[in-house]
Amino acid sequence: MPVQSAYQEEKKRLTGVLAEIRRQLEAIGPRYTGDDFTEQMLDVQRGKRIERLETAYREPYFGRLDFQEASSDRPVPLYIGKSGVSGPGRDELLVIDWRAPVASMFYSFAGGDGPASYESPEGEVTGTVHLKRNLVIRDGELIRMADSYTRGQDEALVTDEFLLYRLGENKDNKLRDIVSTIQAEQDRIIRADKNKVLFIQGVAGSGKTTVALHRLAFLLYRYADRVRASRMIIFAPNRMFLDYISGVLPELGVGDIRQTTFEDWTIELLRNEVRAADPADTLHDWFERPRSAADLDSASGRWKGSRAFVALVEERLREIEASFVPQEPFEPVEGMRLQPETMRQWAETDYGAEPIMRKRERLVNRLRRWLETELKDRKWTDRSIRSKALSRLNAFVKKMPSYSAPQAYRTMFEGKRAAAVPDKRIVTETVARLKKGIAAEEDLAPLAYIHIRLYGLDQPPFDHIVIDEAQDYSPFRIEALKLCQRRPSMTVLGDLQQGIHGYAGVRSWREQMELFDDEDVQYYELDRSYRSTMEIIEFANRVLAGMDGGVRPAVPVFRSGEPVEIERTEPENWLAAVEESVRSWQAEGRYKTIAVIGRTARECALLHERLAAGGLYAALVESSQPSYGGGLTVVPVYLSKGLEFDAVVMADAGEAAYGDADAKLLYVGCTRALHRLKLLYRGRLTRLVSGG
Structure with a gap:
């Protein structure tokens, strides 16, 4: 026709x-x-x-x-x-x-x-x-x-x-839905069986986040009689990213799915017994100073997130569970005795599947009922005897230790247990924070895990969990979330090539995959990038050249555009060069969203100030920012992950800004651009680009 x-x-x-x-x-x-x-x-x-x-x-x-x-x-x-x-x-x-x-x-x-x-x-x-x-x-x-x-x-x-x-x-x-342009490899992931843990390695721009959101919509449709939106949850890297993806599910007609960060979820789970440390502190310590690959291995977050630390915490929880079961008989009144063997049987047999502190609570209630029954059966109605018996019961119960999650966690760094910690600075810094009621990012997973093991969940288990930017999740975080499901059903997605939080995350998906039975795991690799032009993707791949990430580099969709620009500028003219780049692009009128990506928060503050002085309105993205408003944006490179812009100016790609250990960071910045990318640099161009 x-x-x-x-x-x-x-x-x-x-x-x-x-x-x-x-x-x-x-x-x-x-x-x-x-x-x-x-x-x-x-x-x-x-x-x-x-x-x-x-x-x-x-x-x-x-x-x-x-x-x-x-x-x-x-x-x-x-x-x-x-x-x-x-x-x-x-x-x-x-x-x-x-x-x-x-x-x-x-x-x-x-x-x-x-x-x-x-x-x-x-x-x-x-x-x-x-x-x-x-x-x-x-x-x-x-x-x-x-x-x-x-x-x-x-x-x-x-x-x-x-x-x-x-x-x-x-x-x-x-972020918008891709329902009209879903590709075959994406569709296979979306329609995969519910009772699996899907690991999705997706290069920048492969649509992995959108695919995961569409998968939720599919599961609600396909398993309408078995899953509920209210029992699904999405974990995103930060609140700004949550705002960025907030429109996708409503566009697909899906509501009531909780979207949060691991930090916010944990603090709520702990009933605000601690407060989270300012994320800017962690980001500043890691990204605002020179660093090396050796820093990754010495980072406390790597140790606290490891399976070895999970094992130490689990050992301590077994000690706590054993400690509340009395080792001596309970004798409230002379001639009335309850043997420890009976109490141990109650705790281990009758309450075997209960969380630890709920076992203790049920054991205490059982002791009270036992005492009431014994007093009634023996017809001891004397008030003084009854009062004495109840007093002895209260004293007996006080000897049965009770812990909150922060209290139990703190004992991991006290006494003989502190000897198992590889760096004594970890001990002193952790204890000092906990005394103030503060939990660092690396403490959240152990605290969540301990709380669930002690008290269980206040809400029904999750039908499905989505974890975005999962390369930044430690094995301990995954272990904590496993406790929130009766049967594994997760979509775990990320990009090892964008693993800029190596001080806490994983370097291989195997670190997380081996936490599950092999039959429960499916692995997918999305290597086609739909975001950026061929020129941008090929340039970004060169930045990562020589790195052994164990994953395939991005393959661009055949969409050609402007060549990537690299321009040297004198230090005294640097700010003016950034401003001029922005002005020229705005004058072209082709781009709705433009980003100036700086290396540090301090550098971004200077850039923002210069643009404002020149009459250019720009939003300055900070670590606590709840939303992204589009238009002209100034953002530190480590906060740009997950976002995308029509055009990007990398404010300074000099050697002083991006050393050999910063390849993933520079890669993240470059792959934010859809249509246009320009790199300015002061001094010498980073060897990640020049190869020199």
């Missing part, structure tokens, strides 16, 4: 679909405002349906797949959207939800005249694809149409025009 005729056909169908959506909206009627509980619950469902239909009215679908089942004599056009839309007929579907089994072919089919198939609840369905078409609809208007496959057409002439079109769009201050 000629392109113009096909376009008119699609416009006609769109008009009909929009009319049906509008009819369904009008048929719902007014919202309920009364006090009847049943009607209120029904109205909640009506409200959700209204929201889905209103979203569908703006963008009802994004794809079309003409599929002919093997048992059928003709192809059927299937329209794929973010949510399903039924037609006026009872069994008619105008739009198929992207998460439905049949919709998987839209993502997995890569062309060719061979058979296509999908897994339905009844089994495998095979057939033939006749057409795969991408559609862009905005506010009810058909904006663009691109056929990526037409049966019988010369495929050598077909390119993924639609993907390149979407990748070429400018970005704003929020």
Whole structure:
């Protein structure tokens, strides 16, 4: 069919679909405002349906797949959207939800005249694809149409025009869904079985964060009878990143999934018994001064996050559990005795699966009931005897140690246990912090683990956990989160090439994967970068050249752009050069988001001050920042991870700023750029770029 005729056909169908959506909206009627509980619950469902239909009215679908089942004599056009839309007929579907089994072919089919198939609840369905078409609809208007496959057409002439079109769009201050451009390798991850721990190694710009969010939406659809959004949780690296990704799930029609940081979650879990140290302190200690690879091995966070430290903590918890079971008989009144063997049996047999301090609480309650029963059976009603017995019980209970998580954790650094700590500075610094009620970042995982082992969880176990930037998670953090599930169900994602927090994180995914049984683990590697141009990705790969990261380098999608610029500037003209770069890009009017990425917070403060003095409004990103507002931004390189900008100026790529140990840091900065990258430098250019 000629392109113009096909376009008119699609416009006609769109008009009909929009009319049906509008009819369904009008048929719902007014919202309920009364006090009847049943009607209120029904109205909640009506409200959700209204929201889905209103979203569908703006963008009802994004794809079309003409599929002919093997048992059928003709192809059927299937329209794929973010949510399903039924037609006026009872069994008619105008739009198929992207998460439905049949919709998987839209993502997995890569062309060719061979058979296509999908897994339905009844089994495998095979057939033939006749057409795969991408559609862009905005506010009810058909904006663009691109056929990526037409049966019988010369495929050598077909390119993924639609993907390149979407990748070429400018970005704003929020991450967006990729439901219309999900690639086959991403779709396999999204649709993987729930009861697995998925480890996703994804290069910068591979879409791993978005894939994980889409996976949550898929799990809620596929396992609707077994999982709840309220029992899912997303762990992000910081609050600014949480704000950046906050729009994806609502766009997919998913709500009620908690999105937090490990720090905030732990402090809440501990019921604010401690407060978190200022994250700026850790960042300043690590990133605001010269460092070497040797610093990684000596960092206390590496030791406190290790499996060896997990073993020491677990040993201490066993000691605590044994300590509250009395080793001597309880004799509240002469002639009335409870032997320690009986109390030990109660604790070990009757309460075996309980958290440690709950076992203690139940044992104390059992002692009280035993005493009441004995007094009643022996008919000892004398008040003085009863008072004496209760007094002895209270004294006996006081000898049964009770701990909060911070108290138990502190004992790890006291007495003979302190000898197991490899560096005495760790002992003195940790104890000093805990005395003030402060927990450093490296203390959070042990505290969370200890609290759960002592007191359990206040809420039901998580159905699914997403951990973003997981290369910065120690094995101990993973161990703590394992305690929050009955059965492992996690999506763990990150990039070892962006592991800039090596003082606390892992250097190999094996460090985390080996915490689970082999049959529970699946590993995926996403090496295609959809974010940046070929020029930027190839340049960034050279920065990491020679590093043995154990993962494949990024492979750019064929999207060419401006060459990466490298410009030397004299120290006295450095700030002016940065300002001029920003001004020239803004004058071009091609970029919605521009970032000036500095090496340190102090450097960024100077850059921000200079831009402001020149009349250029820019947001200055700091460690405690809750949100990212887009536009012109000045950000330290170590806070830029996870963000993306249309254009990036690396303010100073000199040798003094980026030494041999800073390759991952420079790589992170360079890969924030989608379309344009420029590196300024003072003095000598870093050897990570020059190779000298």
